[in-house]
Amino acid sequence: MQNRVLHFYLAGINNQNFLMRDRETGTWWQQVSGLALFGPLQGARLERVVNDEITFASWKSEFPAGQVLAPIAKFSDKYEKDWETSVGKLPVVVSFPGQGLADRDVIIGLSLGNEARAYPLATVLKQSPIQDQVGGVPILLAVGPDKQSLRAFISRDGDQRLEFFQKPGAADWTLIDTSGSEWNFKGCATSGAKSGKCLEQIVFLKDYWFDWRNYHPTTSVYRH
Numbered sequence: 569m570q571n572r573v574l575h576f577y578l579a580g581i582n583n584q585n586f587l588m589r590d591r592e593t594g595t596w597w598q599q600v601s602g603l604a605l606f607g608p609l610q611g612a613r614l615e616r617v618v619n620d621e622i623t624f625a626s627w628k629s630e631f632p633a634g635q636v637l638a639p640i641a642k643f644s645d646k647y648e649k650d651w652e653t654s655v656g657k658l659p660v661v662v663s664f665p666g667q668g669l670a671d672r673d674v675i676i677g678l679s680l681g682n683e684a685r686a687y688p689l690a691t692v693l694k695q696s697p698i699q700d701q702v703g704g705v706p707i708l709l710a711v712g713p714d715k716q717s718l719r720a721f722i723s724r725d726g727d728q729r730l731e732f733f734q735k736p737g738a739a740d741w742t743l744i745d746t747s748g749s750e751w752n753f754k755g756c757a758t759s760g761a762k763s764g765k766c767l768e769q770i771v772f773l774k775d776y777w778f779d780w781r782n783y784h785p786t787t788s789v790y791r792h
Contacts, residue, residue, distance in 0.1 A: 574590040584655065617771070626753075685787060706723045708767065721767035
């Protein structure tokens with residue numbers, strides 16, 4: 569936040585989305601948007617960073633020397649072990665029927681330019697790779713070799729929009745573009761004319777439909 573380091577702690581819950589405060593100024597921040605709601609930094613917004621939604625096995629295969637944040641042993645009995653199941657039983661505080669999605673359907677949310685779109689997770693898992701355009705930006709949603717991990721990319725090389733397909737008959741996970749170049753799950757071309765090039769990875773949010781819709785009132789829903 570403008571080259572200023574802030575330290576946050578959980579301060580409360582709003583619409584089943586946590587609120588946090590920074591220790592330096594006492595400003596209240598919203599988790600889902602990174603927006604400062606109240607306090608000296610009101611109106612500021614934290615920068616989102618590119619994220620993966622992948623299994624530990626996939627991450628470890630790509631980063632074998634990676635480190636894992638371990639729980640604090642003396643507090644291990646206080647960690648929630650089945651949070652999603654228990655929260656899923658709670659009533660939602662807002663509801664948005666009429667778009668074919670249940671309140672707690674899980675979606676992959678993308679917000680680019682002035683446009684937001686929700687991709688039902690079940691559809692993404694079934695149809696991957698998905699190519700679309702959000703806010704004028706061509707995007708690629710891909711499910712990894714384990715059929716669980718997810719990544720999102722801008723499907724463009726310079727000014728050229730790329731079209732991707734799952735390579736038929738491949739022994740391992742491979743996407744192929746119309747030039748015949750092959751791409752891995754990191755979004756990098758491993759052979760062909762595009763070899764050595766990598767797609768730009770983009771931020772997405774894995775969320776419940778009711779929560780995404782609450783904070784993105786003009787969102788559309790991907791339907792194919």
